[in-house]
Amino acid sequence: MTRTFPEITPEEATTLGGLGAEDAMAILGHSLAEAVRAAPQTPSRAVVRFGCASIEVEWPVGTRVVESAPAAAPPEPAEDLAAVVAPVVGTFYRAPEPGARPFVEVGDEIEVGTQVGIVEAMKLMNPILAEEAGVVAEIVAGDAESVEYGQPLLLVRPRTEG
Known part of the structure; x- marks a missing residue:
C-alpha cells in the first residue's frame, strides 16, 4: 500500500x-x-x-503489528491547581543528571522561573520553568517518562495574595 x-x-x-x-x-x-x-x-x-x-x-518479513490499547488521557488539573506542561514531545527528567537530587519535590515552594525539570527532545535538553509561584502539589509525569506536547508534568497550588 x-x-x-x-x-x-x-x-x-x-x-x-x-x-x-x-x-x-x-x-x-x-x-x-x-x-x-x-x-x-x-x-x-x-x-x-x-x-x-x-x-x-x-520490519522483518512475517512481523505483525499489534494494536496497543489507547493511552489514558492525562489527568485534568483540579480547578485550584496550575499545570506545568511539556512544551515539546520528548522525555521528562526530574533531575539534572542520573542520581542527582530532583529539581523539585511535592511540597516545595517555587517561584516563577524556577526550573522544575527537563524535557529532552532530539538530544536537546529543554529546561522546564515554573510559570506560576506556589507549592508543588503533585508530580504527574515520572522520571525518564515519554511525554507529549501539552501533557501536564506537575501541578502547582498557586500562591494566594493576601
Whole structure:
C-alpha cells in the first residue's frame, strides 16, 4: 500500500505556525503510526516525510503489528491547581543528571522561573520553568517518562495574595 501526502518544503513548514524540529518529529511519528494502522496488512517498509525531515521504518518479513490499547488521557488539573506542561514531545527528567537530587519535590515552594525539570527532545535538553509561584502539589509525569506536547508534568497550588 502506498499512501501519498503532499510534499511540504522547509519554507512552507516555517509558515505553518513556525513549527520547530520537535513539532515536525511529532507530526512524522503520528503520521507514521496512522499510516501503519491504516494498512490492511503489516507493511515491510514505511517512509514518512515532512519537509526535509523523514522517518523510515523496516520490519522483518512475517512481523505483525499489534494494536496497543489507547493511552489514558492525562489527568485534568483540579480547578485550584496550575499545570506545568511539556512544551515539546520528548522525555521528562526530574533531575539534572542520573542520581542527582530532583529539581523539585511535592511540597516545595517555587517561584516563577524556577526550573522544575527537563524535557529532552532530539538530544536537546529543554529546561522546564515554573510559570506560576506556589507549592508543588503533585508530580504527574515520572522520571525518564515519554511525554507529549501539552501533557501536564506537575501541578502547582498557586500562591494566594493576601
